[in-house]
Amino acid sequence: MERMNLTGPCRAASSRTWAVAAQGLVSRGSLSWTPPGRGAPSGPPSPGIARGGDEKEMPSCWQVGAPAQAPLPPGYPMARRESCPECPVLFPFQEHDIETPYGLLHVVIRGSPKGNRPAILTYHDVGLNHKLCFNTFFNFEDMQEITKHFVVCHVDAPGQQVGASQFPQGYQFPSMEQLAAMLPSVVQHFGFKYVIGIGVGAGAYVLAKFALIFPDLVEGLVLMNIDPNGKGWIDWAATKLSGLTSTLPDTVLTHLFSQEELVSNTELVQSYRQQIGNVVNQANLQLFWNMYNSRRDLDINRPGTVPNAKTLRCPVMLVVGDNAPAEDGVVECNSKLDPTTTTFLKMADSGGLPQVTQPGKLTEAFKYFLQGMGYRPRCCATHHMLPTMTGDSLGHLHLSLPSASMTRLARSRTASLTSASSVDGSRPQACTHSESSEGLGQVNHTMEVSC
Template sequence: MPIVCSALCLVARVLQTGHPPQLRPERIALSTMSIVLEDVAEVRPLITEEGITVIYPELEIQEQSIETAHGIIHVTMWGSPKVNRPVILTYHDIGLNHKTCFNPLFNFEDMQEITQHFSVCHVDAPGQQEGAPSFPAGYVYPSMDQLAEMLPGVVQQLGLKSIIGMGIGAGAYVLTRFALNHPSMVEGLVLININPCAEGWMDWAAAKISGWTHALPDMVISHLFSREEIHNNHDLIQTYRHHILNDINRDNLQLFVKSYTSRRDLEIERPFPGGPCNTLKCPSLLVVGDNSPAVDAVVDCNSKLDPTKTTLLKMSDCGGFPQVVQPAKLAEAFKYFVQGMGYMPSASMTRLMRSRTASGSSVTSMEGNRSRSHTGEGTRSRSHTSEGNRSRSHTSDGNRSRTNSNLTPNSGSNATPMEASC
């Protein structure tokens, strides 16, 4: 009502004087904010820094460069760390930075509830941030293991208690290595398009070809998107191709790509009773689109992780960019994930209900008793699915509660992945 009255007063003044009044900057900002807020629900592949500050006027956004044992890393902090809560720490894929990778998701309306409960720390790999200068001649880019070892310095210098990691592609690999080496710093992981294995011969060939400057954008595009997306979603591909060609330092990107294609195998092992193993100790949500070029690698990674702490979410009607193409479903899945960790118990879960009839998600569940945020057959706790008794955020044949993704548990003595979609 005050905004409407102000608008009427402005119109009256124009009619009386014949001149538009000089608006103060704060009024201009208010008008801009009201326009942008109406468009929050739109999925925009590229969002500018101005769009972020307008959409989140109450969040303090700070950018800084942090010196670590393996070089300087650029971070962007949204909000201040909450007491007794982890910070969401993101890490992007090759060919991207935190803005082009995560802004479409975090600017989505359903994620605003999450950012009210958690501060967010966006990490840009060295030299990949917007406007980054070229490295000097002879600079040796950090290996993927060294990139992971830069994160403890970030956590410590920012005074963070712990993190919930969200990584995509190369960023998912870095966060997984970080969690394996420093489990006490990581409460949970959301890994999109994770490939825990060393490069194969096709990766090797692609890395060699990417040494040709003109071939680098095509190599990155084929890593980020499926063939179907490349052929059918021309607007999305053109947007990100333009970004790779014009907004990313090409020399720095080539170094990052070389580091990723030279990665070591994470050597993750599925735990067995009484034996030591190299595995993630925190709850993990693996996410992949059913048309993603990384789908086989993600399914393979799921087979190597602890089934009592891992959930695999496969999104239908989605390729390599679920955070852009299906932000509503990813936001919903993330809410359930943090609920299973004991946070945001009263979070609203509505958008997935509204969109269920349009397209669904599928989740691979493994057999065995689960805890906290996992799926499988047997006794479950509050955020899990199984046959039989269910609790508040699960689905099954028969009685349903709040979530809307159908989960099919395994049966029999051998735990083999099974998928179901709604």
């Protein structure tokens, strides 16, 4: 059931049309840039993501949101976009309730499908919803440069969206496997051919299970804070005891944040404690929390380690903050995945929610991840903005990204590079690869990234 349908140019936008008010968002019109061998252009370049020869000129409007401002708290309503006579609304959103075999799913669509490109499908962690989990990340300015080239599909777990009605007494919350089995209905409803999944915690587990059951629907996965293991009896008893001595929001916070963050009781922790208690329906959250803690082991093994090993067939980027509660689980998940298609990103100074505390670094890594799947940055002038890779005597790879907003990541190779030349139909062969300003070369390798 579609709740809202926003179309038309900016100047005729509905009063309920919203655009992203990013953290510290500034107008790109203040940037100066001159392509090599050219005079100064009348405006800044228009970087984006193009697949193969599918290139598209970006609109000339560069004021993509509000002027620079203080960071917004999690879940803060997005600001209205200023009228622009030259381009349509960049980030309209539509809310839908999708029928699935296991009940309704609340879904929010941002943007519109872009040809044959996959949708970016997100799934939040337990205790959160898509706003609390992903707003900071997707409202980050550099991330907007990516998402305006893809349609974004935010999925809320049953009963976790803002304003959700409480489930009736005796309602059986879907199992983690059933939550994964609900997603094909979403993909089919919107006509997506395949998706790139971004999941956090419980959402990462659901997306991994989805990719195992329906591998042809998933082109790539970004899994943050994933724990592939089910709860043992000791863990189960500890969770039960914690539930008796602490409020539900405080219990969930121990899953979301590092012990250091909880002890320091940072403003971020206080904000999430309040939001979890006030925004998410507590009875519904308790059902989701109980189901997540009764999950089974994710049935994956590294190829070659056991007979008929099952693993994720698509490229995967694992992400975790240092000292995060899920750190051990993510490390173990990395040991069970195919090393030729897996990147492990351990982020310093990011705590338990790297997408909230370090959206810039995560966006940078996500851009590189997309490049590995055959997408590449594109500016309106030439290919000179492509990143370059250089090596040193210690065998480390350094990625230089010319964008004014990017820093450098040091990537250490953990496997030898091998060529890859096959392409599977209309979808690019999944691999990670380096790019130079002279062309695109494809190589398969595993990387461990520290930033």
